[in-house]
Amino acid sequence: MRGLVPWDVDRRLQSFLEEDLGFDDITTQGLGELSLNLVQAEIVAKSEGVMAGGPLVSRVFSLLDPETVTQVVVPDGETFKPGQIVLKVKGRARAILMGERVALNLLQRLCGIATKTKELVKLVEDLPVKIADTRKTSPGLRIFEKYAVRCGGGVNHRLGLYDCALIKDNHIAIFGSVQKAIEQIRSAIPFTAKIVVECADLDQVVQALQGRADIIMLDNMSLSQIRQAVKIGKNKAIIEASGGIGPHNIRPIAEQGVDIISTGYITHQAIWLDLSLSVK
Amino acid sequence: MRGLVPWDVDRRLQSFLEEDLGFDDITTQGLGELSLNLVQAEIVAKSEGVMAGGPLVSRVFSLLDPETVTQVVVPDGETFKPGQIVLKVKGRARAILMGERVALNLLQRLCGIATKTKELVKLVEDLPVKIADTRKTSPGLRIFEKYAVRCGGGVNHRLGLYDCALIKDNHIAIFGSVQKAIEQIRSAIPFTAKIVVECADLDQVVQALQGRADIIMLDNMSLSQIRQAVKIGKNKAIIEASGGIGPHNIRPIAEQGVDIISTGYITHQAIWLDLSLSVK
Amino acid sequence: MRGLVPWDVDRRLQSFLEEDLGFDDITTQGLGELSLNLVQAEIVAKSEGVMAGGPLVSRVFSLLDPETVTQVVVPDGETFKPGQIVLKVKGRARAILMGERVALNLLQRLCGIATKTKELVKLVEDLPVKIADTRKTSPGLRIFEKYAVRCGGGVNHRLGLYDCALIKDNHIAIFGSVQKAIEQIRSAIPFTAKIVVECADLDQVVQALQGRADIIMLDNMSLSQIRQAVKIGKNKAIIEASGGIGPHNIRPIAEQGVDIISTGYITHQAIWLDLSLSVK
């Protein structure tokens, strides 16, 4: 799980378990000693997709009972077919019955995102462009959803408002010009942070380059504008296309030579993949 | 916001803001004193849907600056059309720029769920049946997503593993019979908790009724099985149909006379509704 | 410890230890290396009672030093006599000296409750009635005190305000009638939650049954009223007697045929049982 700190992951998973468990799973409580029986279970895919979150499922069951043993059959980032077993788990009934729903809720969401990401990645895989996510992630699940994007072959945009500055039309309006905005913001933030300028037209692209922006984000531009912007900015800054990009328009945009295509499509249009757990 | 405790809501919203903000929004930090300018913004719908989460958006901005004033134009539970303003906010640029993404991420997800719920509710609105959710909710967002289901005209199934017992095939297998399972579990849990029995066939329905289950969940049954089950169980227990139910099959199932139809469709198939915030 | 989630228990016990320890136990700090000496200790009963909390005592010492070994001599739910050793512990002096008070404070309170519960349970053990607790529990200790009630042979009423609806005179007054109150509240809450109606007279019992309440709580009724209510409601709802019930009046009430007798007596009249720890 590159990019995830183990204890941070555990604490988040535990809060998800608490949300579902409250003081206790009363049905399992009703099993009494029988809840300590050893059982085996499998998570099976019912549709095609990209795996994302296997180690998280493993941690969910381990948190409920450290003696649970999980075998990830399909590693994160690999594809699976309908009917394929993606993960096996063996342990006390108690842990498996109590963790099933939380494990699946997370896994289904993450596989949905990885699968959507891979869908776009494949459409442009012969081109030197990368697919990036946005901050359009489910509240509380950002690190997991950004991890799923990486599993699907995408790259990450900024993690939040704290690790990269992004100058938008409102900021430009406040300062009066693109260059003024870049200059003022650069002087106030850590010099180690990149500055992205969201440009609505080529004029702003030129100004942003003059201001030495690190990343030029082309917002909802036409293909010809994008082509022009790439011509002007290539190798001077990272050129990123953004705004309403999905499978219907990604290919021509990528062909204009941008470095990055960022899109909320891979998160906000992702539905849950159909995966289910069955106790043997 | 019926069913949401104000301080619990605030604490959750604050954690969502922290996820996005980290130590600070560095772009806004770069605005300096200008970030205190008063601005007005509107959230506009770009597609048709059902509102859910307006008061949460209001709290997001208030948490960032108590002097922000929000006007909910479309109340939760009502429908909106593309182009309609659903909410207006007025306050310091700082609060609005910092809270925009968190507010929208939550609102878009919740409106997506309310809209999917309403889609099903409408298909059976002339019948005496209610549409209920499941525990298939985004980890960490259950109380919000269950609220959205209510906004869409649905009702809530159990909140978690703690407030209702649900006996499944695994439990029945462990105890040897439906009645044994009901009896044992009933004796161990609070007598104030209902017991649901997930039944795979009519024989189990009969046993569950004999065991005085409160709710009979008909799992993936055929229409004729459902009809039989309703005949046997009506007024003896709540009859709930469940398993792979969506717009394609909800109407005939409802017509068999079940009291409740529960389905994960309204949460795991919900994509985010298209809503955006524009600063005036 | 049925009905207690291990990590939730540990977190609560740790907060109790922190309350007592602050930054450190300065007396033990003064022992220096000598605090690492191995010692053995026993918890001995000085009066008769019912055990409740042995595994909690074990966790208290393990949290302070994972190498401490505890042997529960009298299992939870069993009775002990004055002078009997109920639990033995072996480990570093540090852990035992630091944990003693917290362990005993919890154990003495829980045994007190289990013993009071058993006192009532025994008075009616030949009758088909169960003794239930209430929400009259020490703030912060509810899950432990409800566990102690189960150790004493009682059953649990609702855990809190969230897992069962209880309609009282105030609610009825607000809605104007028992049936209106039931109907309105039922439509707003999860359909998986039971509804209890607290009835002051037989008329309300009749209305509550018509409204299909799940549980009829007979509040401070006379024996003849209770007998009537049982006659009317038996097998239509769970009949619960409540209000000022203790050893002096429980037997005749039980003899009227109610299903449940709930009483705060077993918690708010429970004093701590006399148990002490001695280091060998």
Next chain:
Amino acid sequence: MRGLVPWDVDRRLQSFLEEDLGFDDITTQGLGELSLNLVQAEIVAKSEGVMAGGPLVSRVFSLLDPETVTQVVVPDGETFKPGQIVLKVKGRARAILMGERVALNLLQRLCGIATKTKELVKLVEDLPVKIADTRKTSPGLRIFEKYAVRCGGGVNHRLGLYDCALIKDNHIAIFGSVQKAIEQIRSAIPFTAKIVVECADLDQVVQALQGRADIIMLDNMSLSQIRQAVKIGKNKAIIEASGGIGPHNIRPIAEQGVDIISTGYITHQAIWLDLSLSVK
């Protein structure tokens, strides 16, 4: 509320409310808009006792709704008679219905302790002795229960293991002598902390005085031993009697001239006082 930090109190009260409320009070949720009705309520005593916790009750209701207005009729530390109104509250039904049980659970416990404390205080009020509590308090409630002891006219012993060293037989055994124990422990702890020595006989009293202990705790001594110890130690150290002290033996012990009598009786033998809230 002398000796209680407001935000610490609020955080604790909030956790007590959360324990009872979970995600929400579903009955109140069922009231819908009617839960916003203004109501008045009174807390009435059903037995005689000493008030402790009025301002806490006020905070409970304010936390649920800042517009609730509470009027404490009987101030903490004063006595009330059966039938007397001790507190009035006016506010939205929602806040009062949701907070009632938590408020009463705390108030009844604290009044119980204050009343038990006053019982002992009165028995020796003509003598120059003070009644002190112990660390035998309900886990998680120490600051509140020690506050109740002060309301009852008692004084507080150490708050926990961190603010005063207490040398017992086990410590003496480890070091070999009383003086060695005092010397070693004194050298390791903050010089601002007092040292109490629990003495089993007069020989230990002499040694503890030679070691310049701050407080001599006479553990389960006979009246003549206590008299001797007072003679030897008066004005050289604080003389504290302890061990199984209650109403049956407090008077003669106090008459021997000790400065302090500490006893768990006032907490572990305290039952809840009978107080109830009625909505007008």
Next chain:
Amino acid sequence: MRGLVPWDVDRRLQSFLEEDLGFDDITTQGLGELSLNLVQAEIVAKSEGVMAGGPLVSRVFSLLDPETVTQVVVPDGETFKPGQIVLKVKGRARAILMGERVALNLLQRLCGIATKTKELVKLVEDLPVKIADTRKTSPGLRIFEKYAVRCGGGVNHRLGLYDCALIKDNHIAIFGSVQKAIEQIRSAIPFTAKIVVECADLDQVVQALQGRADIIMLDNMSLSQIRQAVKIGKNKAIIEASGGIGPHNIRPIAEQGVDIISTGYITHQAIWLDLSLSVK
């Protein structure tokens, strides 16, 4: 307080107050009602320095009592002379006595850092170079100490390990070459994050530039090496000098034309400035 999120600040300040207060300030508790007296106090400088933390002092007192009124006399970033009043506060004795030490501990540390920073800034103020901090900050106080650096006229280096990649000798050794290291790390991290390469010699500078590093950190280089590195890298990357830089050697290093000088001197060599609070 640019770059500090209000609620994050409050939560941290509250934890500092809790560290000092525990359950309560017992001396203030002893004042009883007299602790509510209104008093005025001033914080006076006893040595020359740069102000940093005035608004934090204000928050400390407000957290203890919202009615406390603080007047910051010397704004953050400005200098003060010995004997000068830097801040006035008026409020209940309770809040001022309880908050004094925490307020001063923080203020003295932050003024110490701002003053050390200004010392270096002034030595090179005619040159186009900026003074930056490092991650050598007191554990738990980073956001405050980085804020103090800004008050002293410095700029911030990365906030932590999460917002900028820094490739050191160990990383280079692991990958075999500077370029390989840059390439691999770039492909794994958000494309919005800058990459710093710590270079030990000019050869590494050349490689880092070829790898398109964003920042070239010259680690403990000689003046002539620095001059060469600036010649090669100027305008291709940000050139940062680092390693053992203080007042004795900063001027000649700055004169070589580097963009940034980062140094732990301004934090780890900062002693507390002498400031004291006196109640009038």
Next chain:
Amino acid sequence: MRGLVPWDVDRRLQSFLEEDLGFDDITTQGLGELSLNLVQAEIVAKSEGVMAGGPLVSRVFSLLDPETVTQVVVPDGETFKPGQIVLKVKGRARAILMGERVALNLLQRLCGIATKTKELVKLVEDLPVKIADTRKTSPGLRIFEKYAVRCGGGVNHRLGLYDCALIKDNHIAIFGSVQKAIEQIRSAIPFTAKIVVECADLDQVVQALQGRADIIMLDNMSLSQIRQAVKIGKNKAIIEASGGIGPHNIRPIAEQGVDIISTGYITHQAIWLDLSLSVK
């Protein structure tokens, strides 16, 4: 680590790691599988000093990876010379790279304090006086800094406002006289807490002794005043000198016969000791 509770230490260290790590160390993330390589590292002193915090460094690395093995070469409280290895660590590169800065930040600060403390302790080591700290500690680090004082041979003054009462001029002014202040405060606080009186002149010393204060703090007194105070108070109370004491004036003050010299010098004048970690 006498005087530190293991879990409290771990929780604090973890929060320090979180401050530095955020969601993840992105440079280490870029290493991929190579970050799991085993490496060895040493912490080497670059100046002379007293060790304090070795076991904390060990915990930092263990928290990041439980399989990391740390060998403390120089135990806490012992001195080291420039060039000496004080600690060795062996483990996965990931843990060592991620923990290095937090470990050193803490260790350098604590060694700085222990070294300053030892500096004063040595100046008076032939005299029967002890060097004590104050509450002038870095916010959030008190227990660690007070531990470092003990490592340097000092003793601890009160931990906070909760474990000892300290009567200052403001309190005396409020009550009107030293004796009145002592009497009132004593009656309100736990009888187990000592009372310190800060005296500005001999008259106050006399009054404080009459009031039976436990500790007489001589505040900024002249040598002759101190000598007089010792004459009057010796063996009646602990005599403590305080106020602006450092290496320049500690010897003559100690020679007047005081029991304790308390000074902020050992914390607020401590700079970080020069220690660095090198990976082999």
